[in-house]
Every structure is written in structure tokens, then in C-alpha cells.
Amino acid sequence: MSEPQPTIREHDLNGTTYTIGELAKEFDVTTRAIRFYEDEGLLSPVRIGSKRLYRRRDRARLKLILRGKRLGFTLAEIRETFNLYDEAHGESQQLRYYLSVLEEKRQHLIRQRADLEETLRELDQSYAHCEQLLAQQEQRKAKDQNAAARRPTRRDPTAATQQDSVAN
Amino acid sequence: MSEPQPTIREHDLNGTTYTIGELAKEFDVTTRAIRFYEDEGLLSPVRIGSKRLYRRRDRARLKLILRGKRLGFTLAEIRETFNLYDEAHGESQQLRYYLSVLEEKRQHLIRQRADLEETLRELDQSYAHCEQLLAQQEQRKAKDQNAAARRPTRRDPTAATQQDSVAN
DNA sequence: GTTACCGTTTACGTCTACGTCAACTATTTT
DNA sequence: AAAATAGTTGACGTAGACGTAAACGGTAAC
The missing domain is CATH 1.20.5 (Single alpha-helices involved in coiled-coils or other helix-helix interfaces)
Structure with a gap:
């Protein structure tokens, strides 16, 4: 059994962190999309070597990004909101x-x-x-x-059942 | 003064009609967009010669298209809705x-x-x-x-009023 | 050691929803 | 008659939001 520890390494940033794959799975987006959001200045994960590490703040932002998208906002608009909030x-x-x-x-x-x-x-x-x-x-x-029932012919009595399937 | 009649011609389709320009102005979209919606199968205006004439149904649909867009639906989704409804x-x-x-x-x-x-x-x-x-x-x-007021200098007494405008 | 898996960068491809000419027609105004 | 106005059909261009493929690095498992 592998340890359930979140495989944090490198003098451990205090607090919870996520890999790009974890976030992708949790929010059902591709890693490509997540990297794209970073390119667009919406996320800024920490680097451990070359790998990205996402912290609570990044996760929160990703959530906001996706909600914003569902409401029809463009990434530019979402970025503007973030920037404004920060400033x-x-x-x-x-x-x-x-x-x-x-x-x-x-x-x-x-x-x-x-x-x-x-x-x-x-x-x-x-x-x-x-x-x-x-x-x-x-x-x-x-x-x-x-x-049909009131004038029963000698036909197959399953006729009615068959008729149901006519609507097929 | 020009007559307020809606310049209908050609043995008059009974009912109100609109030119593409009128609709564009009313809903604040470009004629290009309206034509595009037709190409995508979302509108089907009548032709008078080469000109398009839009009727109540088309106008209603345009309204629905734009509302759908504001809610983030794609044109394909909107078209599907229309088709389903019709069928x-x-x-x-x-x-x-x-x-x-x-x-x-x-x-x-x-x-x-x-x-x-x-x-x-x-x-x-x-x-x-x-x-x-x-x-x-x-x-x-x-x-x-x-x-500043508790140690009044010999400054102009309207200083306070001026300071209000600092927040300008 | 090599297979599998996760991650990275670079770069080109794609789909949607139009924008933007260009070139032409028909009508109305001057 | 000339100019202005509104409409038409191509055809190409574009911005946004990724998808997709190539080529490579690190590490865990067999």
C-alpha cells in the first residue's frame, strides 16, 4: 500500500499542495487547459524543479475561473477581476x-x-x-x-402488446 | 414627412415584416451576424427578390438566439433546441x-x-x-x-472645503 | 535496464462567431 | 446624372480557448 501522503517534497511548502494532474482530475479539466490559464496569467503555481505545484490560493482561483467560464466570462475578464481584486x-x-x-x-x-x-x-x-x-x-x-377489446376477433390476443411497439 | 408605414411591398405578406437593417438596429447586432445565423440554419427569412424579409417568427427566434448567447449557449445548441421544438x-x-x-x-x-x-x-x-x-x-x-484644524495656521479659512475636493 | 507514468516545452491545428473588405445591385435623394 | 443609402454574395482574416502531436526528463515498479 502506498502512503496517502500527498507526495510533497523539497523542504515542504507549508500547507496543502496539488499537482497539476490532481487538480485536473478534481475539476475535470485537462492539464493543457490549466497550463493555458497560467500562460494567460490566471494562475501562478510554485515550481519544484520543473514541476508545477499548486497551493490553496491557486485551487481557489481555478474554481473561480471555471465558474466564471460557466457564466460566459472570457479569460481576459476573469483575469481583470483577479488583478483588480489584488490591487x-x-x-x-x-x-x-x-x-x-x-x-x-x-x-x-x-x-x-x-x-x-x-x-x-x-x-x-x-x-x-x-x-x-x-x-x-x-x-x-x-x-x-x-x-379492440370490445370486438374480440380470433386474432392473436397479444395484438395489443404489439400495437404498443408500433410507436417504436 | 415620410409615411410611418413599414415600407412593405410585393403583394404584402400578411403580418408585420422587418428588413435586416431594422432588426439589426432593434437588437443591436450587425447585419453580418444576422446573415451568419441564417447560414447556420437558425433563421429562414423570406426573400423578396434578393432582399431578406423577416417575419414575426424570425424576430422571435432572433430574440431567443441572443438570449441564448447571453446565457453562454453555442449556436449549435440553440439550433438543436429549435429543431427539436419544431419536430x-x-x-x-x-x-x-x-x-x-x-x-x-x-x-x-x-x-x-x-x-x-x-x-x-x-x-x-x-x-x-x-x-x-x-x-x-x-x-x-x-x-x-x-x-490640522486644532492648530490653525494663518492659512486660507476655506482650506477645509478645498480639502474635500482632494478626494475628487 | 526498460517499461510505465507523470510532467514539461514548443509548435502547429481547430472550431466558433463573427469582422472586414471588395465588388455589385437596386432604390431614393439631390 | 450623380451621389447617397441599404442590401447582396463571396472570400479572407481573426480572437479566444484550447486540442493534439512530438520530443524529452524524472522516478517508481518490475
Whole structure:
């Protein structure tokens, strides 16, 4: 049995670390993608020799990247957010600008939420309508079957079962 | 004054119609994009001579296309939705399949909504934190000002007002 | 020692969603 | 008649986000 230790080496950076493969598996992205995010300035893992080592902060960022992508943000936008966040520590000038950017982002998200809710409403309608159509079909099918039952011919009694498979 | 009539010609298709330019202006997209959506099979305007004429259905679809895009769907996905919708009229087999696709889509949207809400929450936190930092800055600034006021020099008495504008 | 596995760099390929000319037609305005 | 305006069909270009293949290094397992 191999030790469950996370194979950290090299006077151990204190704290948990991850290899690129671990992160890729955990978040279901390719290592290629993760390296690409680094090229684009979104991640900055530590190097141990030539290998990359990712720390809690990197993992958190990767999570944010992927969530951002699911919401349709470009990598450039995500990078901008990171940079802003990193730089918004000091002067009221900076802080005010940051606030305005956040406000803009909020507007975007709220619009998107409206789009989303509307789409969900329409989807529910389609769903209901579809179920209604299906119910009608079932009724008709049942009626046909009854009609067949009321005038039993000498045909094979499994005919009804066969008829079910006609919809195949 | 030109007549407000929508310049329809050619034994008039009954109902409202739009030129490509009108739609482009209304939805703030380029005509190039609209033509591209047609190439991709998402729109099918009527032709009058060589010109395209868009009807209510096309307009509705364009709206859906753009909303879909804002939610991060690809044109291929949007086209699939349209096709499914168009073909889901008949057999229970088809209807059941359509229902399953709708269910899948719902899952996707719900996940996206969760992402969105979480992002909005974090954004609000950032916003609040940022405002707090700003308030601290203001306080410090005010204190500095008071300190200056408690040992009044022979400077211009409007100094305080001027200092307000420093935050500009 | 060699096979397997994980990781690295470099570089070209690909798919999506258009942008950007160019060259032409039809209509309206001056 | 000339110019402006709106539309049309190619055809090529491009930005973003990786995929894919080549060629190599390190280490653990057999």
C-alpha cells in the first residue's frame, strides 16, 4: 500500500499542495487547459524543479475561473477581476474605481439572471405542454385498445402488446 | 414627412415584416451576424427578390438566439433546441425524448443559476468590504483634517472645503 | 535496464462567431 | 446624372480557448 501522503517534497511548502494532474482530475479539466490559464496569467503555481505545484490560493482561483467560464466570462475578464481584486488595497481612488467595476458586473449578472429565469419559465411551459400532448396520446391509445377489446376477433390476443411497439 | 408605414411591398405578406437593417438596429447586432445565423440554419427569412424579409417568427427566434448567447449557449445548441421544438409534434417516442432533453436543459440552467447566485453573493461581500475600507479612509482623512484644524495656521479659512475636493 | 507514468516545452491545428473588405445591385435623394 | 443609402454574395482574416502531436526528463515498479 502506498502512503496517502500527498507526495510533497523539497523542504515542504507549508500547507496543502496539488499537482497539476490532481487538480485536473478534481475539476475535470485537462492539464493543457490549466497550463493555458497560467500562460494567460490566471494562475501562478510554485515550481519544484520543473514541476508545477499548486497551493490553496491557486485551487481557489481555478474554481473561480471555471465558474466564471460557466457564466460566459472570457479569460481576459476573469483575469481583470483577479488583478483588480489584488490591487484594490490602498487608495480611495482605486477603491472607488473597483466599486464601479463591481457595480457594472452586478448589472451584468442581474441581467443574466433575468434571462435565466425567463428561459426557465419558458422551459417549464414547454415541458407542461409536452406532457399534455403525451397524456392525450396515452388516452387515445387506451381508447383504441378498448375498442379492440370490445370486438374480440380470433386474432392473436397479444395484438395489443404489439400495437404498443408500433410507436417504436 | 415620410409615411410611418413599414415600407412593405410585393403583394404584402400578411403580418408585420422587418428588413435586416431594422432588426439589426432593434437588437443591436450587425447585419453580418444576422446573415451568419441564417447560414447556420437558425433563421429562414423570406426573400423578396434578393432582399431578406423577416417575419414575426424570425424576430422571435432572433430574440431567443441572443438570449441564448447571453446565457453562454453555442449556436449549435440553440439550433438543436429549435429543431427539436419544431419536430416534437407527433409521436410519444419523440415527445418522451424531447422531455428528457428539456430536463437536461433544466439541470444545466439550475446549475448555472446556482453559480450566478453564488457569484452575486461574493460580489456583494467584496462590495461591502470595499465600502468599509473606503469609510476607514474617510475617517482617517477627517481626523487628519481635525488635527490640522486644532492648530490653525494663518492659512486660507476655506482650506477645509478645498480639502474635500482632494478626494475628487 | 526498460517499461510505465507523470510532467514539461514548443509548435502547429481547430472550431466558433463573427469582422472586414471588395465588388455589385437596386432604390431614393439631390 | 450623380451621389447617397441599404442590401447582396463571396472570400479572407481573426480572437479566444484550447486540442493534439512530438520530443524529452524524472522516478517508481518490475
